[in-house]
Amino acid sequence: MDDLAKLLDAAAHGEFPAADGSLTVLPQPSPRAAGVLAFTAHAVVFADADPEWIRGLLPPGDLGAPLGPPFLSALCARTGRRAGSQDALLALRPGRAPRVAPATGLTETTDRAHPRVARALLYRDDVRVWTVPGGTVLVGRGVAGRWETAVEVDGEARGAGLGRALAAAARGLVPADETLWAQVAPGNAASLRAFLAAGFVPVAAEVLLSHERD
Secondary structure (H helix, E strand, C coil): CCHHHHHHHHHHCCCCCCCCCEEEEECCCCCCCCEEEEECCEEEEECCCCHHHHHHHCCCCCCCHHHCHHHHHHHHHHHCEEEEEEEEEEEECCCCCCCCCCCCCCEEECCCCCHHHHHHHHHCEEEEEEEECCEEEEEEECHHHCEEEEEEECHHHCCCCHHHHHHHHHHHHCCCCCCEEEEECCCCHHHHHHHHHCCCEEEEEEEEEEECCC
16 A cells, blocks of 8 residues: 555544644655645645655645645646646545435446546546436546545436435445545535535545646
């Protein structure tokens, strides 16, 4: 298990980096995965860039700087990448049952045309997809090999709790001894409520950096 995977696993179990305004710089866990994590008063940058250069751009105690546009723009220019959206990083750790009833009647599909699935294939390995009438749930291995999930609810099916049920169902689609992660845009209030209702808890904020060609 690499250093970033260990850090994420500890955070999922409530053992967070010291909330002292400091910065941790780690190498990328894979050629694809680079980004910035912001925990409570502690930032983590995982990118193949000179650690001293990174620290020179982030004065100690400036808690907003690691996810701020000036630093992200400089890091992207240095690495030839682009910054994605800022997401809330949520976790449902092993042994925690979903708080709501999972969706039933899931049918696995090999259709990769759905925009949600196409995007997942850019960032995750071992992607698998299931559908129910009105919704889609997928899982795959993302940053540092962590298991990640995403759900999509069709417009006509919204407002009936299907998002919560799909988020809960995802727990049963990955190994029981693995933490399940979700990245949710804070502005997507419906999705955020769905994952929180299913038992996921906030761990950090995250911005991933992708190659320009992605």
